[in-house]
Amino acid sequence: MSREAIQKALDDAGVSFDSVEAANVGYVFGDSTKGQRAVYEMGRTGIPVVNCNNNCATGSTALYLSRQLIAGNLARCALALGFEKMQKGALGLDGQGDVNPLDKHVDGMTELGGDRGKAPVAPWMFALAGQQHSKQYGTTKEQFAKVAYKNHKHSVNNPYAQFQDEYTLEEILGSKLIFEPLTKLQCSPTSDGAAAAILANEEFVKEHKLEDKAVEIIGMGLATDVENMLLDPISLVGFGMAQMAATKAYTQAGIKATDAQVVELHDCFSTNELLTYEALGLCSEGEGGKLVDEGDNTYGGRWVINPSGGLISKGHPLGASGIAQCAELNWQLRGLAGKRQVDGAKVAIQHNLGLGGAAVVTVYQKYGS
Structure with a gap:
């Protein structure tokens, strides 16, 4: 490979x-x-x-x-x-007798959100972050599911996607429940x-x-967890470090989020994509659901977000995902994305997240723009 x-x-x-x-x-x-x-x-x-x-x-x-x-x-x-x-199967927390790097995250999430039962760690954490968003802002399970609907729909036109099937919103909501509100079709696969x-x-x-x-990298920021990460489930899944990395990248690039036309972001779970809209400044905090309902995350809207199908459909081979996002945005800015091409793409934003933690935000520009 x-x-x-x-x-x-x-x-x-x-x-x-x-x-x-x-x-x-x-x-x-x-x-x-x-x-x-x-x-x-x-x-x-x-x-x-x-x-x-x-x-x-x-x-x-x-x-x-x-x-x-x-x-x-x-x-x-x-x-x-x-x-x-x-x-095969969900990611675990198997260690080798040493301190697990996610111990503080898991302990904090358990204290804030309760026992995960038999649910895998990652979907449990991102599901609890989605639950918090719903409590604070009224975000619905349908809005989270619409993110997955959009990404599966985008993947139909990506020959590199692991899955290239389109699903109805009802099929996404009706697939196996992993942890409320996340169903199987709202989770990235093993890849x-x-x-x-x-x-x-x-x-x-x-x-x-x-x-x-050529495509230019005009801004790039890498950040780790901030002190308030244990305050709530949203902070525990990297919202603060994503904001920090985005600020660094935008400052270097001299742009605002609204200057971009296309975005590849870390949709390991549909809840995280919606949260990341807000972390990247695509909308104000609490307005991610509104952005989804208004269609500003797909063709014909303000941005096309995850035209590749995202991690949910394109797949998430952990070490490769960030560079696969880079490849997609390069193709978009060079007009080589075929049926998934975003018209007039000149500036692109990439967001890649790792719990434990690291967040990288990169801004690309069409060469000579």
């Missing part, structure tokens, strides 16, 4: 692997030098390879590190790679996959005449 992803990225960029001066590789499960093993599929060139693991934000963290190399003039061309081959991106400085782009293939 990694070999295929790297080769497709190189072919798309129009460069050879010999041009790559460094690689940052993300994956969540596996031994420590799997990144090197994946890169060696392209040859052993002696370049530095760094492995990173930031839970579900791992892919965009690899992208962040490669961008740092370029911005710091430590490399002219770098690779960001993410991959994952996952075990295998890989994604890669080539980053280069402007000198390299011009030297190799790659202007027509």
